[in-house]
Amino acid sequence: MNLKTGFFDRRSKISIPHDDSTASDQLAREILLNIPSVSRRPIVFVCIGTDRSTGDSLGPLVGSLLEEKRLQSFYVYGTLDEPIHAVNLADKLREINRIHVNPYIIGIDACLGRIKNVGVIQVGNGPVKPGAGVNKELPDVGDIHITGIVNVSGFMEFFVLQNTRLNLVMRMAKTIASGIFEASLQYPGQNWTELDWVEDEKTN
Numbered sequence: 001m002n003l004k005t006g007f008f009d010r011r012s013k014i015s016i017p018h019d020d021s022t023a024s025d026q027l028a029r030e031i032l033l034n035i036p037s038v039s040r041r042p043i044v045f046v047c048i049g050t051d052r053s054t055g056d057s058l059g060p061l062v063g064s065l066l067e068e069k070r071l072q073s074f075y076v077y078g079t080l081d082e083p084i085h086a087v088n089l090a091d092k093l094r095e096i097n098r099i100h101v102n103p104y105i106i107g108i109d110a111c112l113g114r115i116k117n118v119g120v121i122q123v124g125n126g127p128v129k130p131g132a133g134v135n136k137e138l139p140d141v142g143d144i145h146i147t148g149i150v151n152v153s154g155f156m157e158f159f160v161l162q163n164t165r166l167n168l169v170m171r172m173a174k175t176i177a178s179g180i181f182e183a184s185l186q187y188p189g190q191n192w193t194e195l196d197w198v199e200d201e202k203t204n
Contacts (some may be wrong), residue, residue, distance in 0.1 A: 027179025044103040047078030055164030065177035107142030112153035126161035
C-alpha cells in the first residue's frame with residue numbers, strides 16, 4: 001500500500017478516472033509513452049498487495065487478470081495465488097532481478113487519497129513506495145508506477161483499507177488490466193513520442 005501521491009518527473013502526474021469510457025485507452029497511451037519503445041530491457045509489472053485486505057487487493061487482482069490474458073510482450077509478478085507483499089517484497093525483487101537482465105519495472109499498488117479522487121488511477125515516473133502509510137521500511141518499486149486511489153486517507157488507514165468496497169477495487173483492477181493489455185498489443189511496434197501525445201490531445 002502506498003499513501004504518498006507525489007511524483008517527480010517530466011509530466012508530474014497523470015490522473016485517469018477508472019470509470020471514464022476511455023480510461024483503458026488513456027492508460028495504455030501513458031504506459032507506451034513511458035516505457036522504452038525500442039529496448040532489450042524486459043518490461044516487468046510488479047503488482048503489490050494482499051487479498052487479506054480488500055483495499056490492498058488491487059495489485060494482486062490486476063496481476064491475476066493479466067495472468068489470464070497471457071501477455072506476450074510483458075512479464076507480470078504478483079497475483080492472488082502468489083501475492084507480493086510486505087513480507088516477501090525484498091526477496092521477490094531480488095528474484096526478478098536474477099531472472100531478468102536490467103528489467104524496466106512498473107510498480108502497481110493501491111493508495112489512499114482525497115475523497116474527490118477515490119476511484120482515480122494515477123501514473124507517474126519514479127517508484128511506488130509500499131508501506132509508506134503504515135510506517136514500514138520497504139524497498140521502492142519501479143521505474144514508473146501505477147496507483148489506484150481506493151479510499152480516503154487521513155485516519156486509521158489500516159481499517160479504512162480493510163473496509164474498502166471490493167466492487168470499486170475490482171472495477172479499478174479491470175480498467176488497469178485492460179489498459180496494460182492494450183499497451184501489450186501495441187508494444188514494441190507502436191512508438192509513442194511527446195509530439196504524438198500532443199497531436200493526439202489536439203484531436204480529442
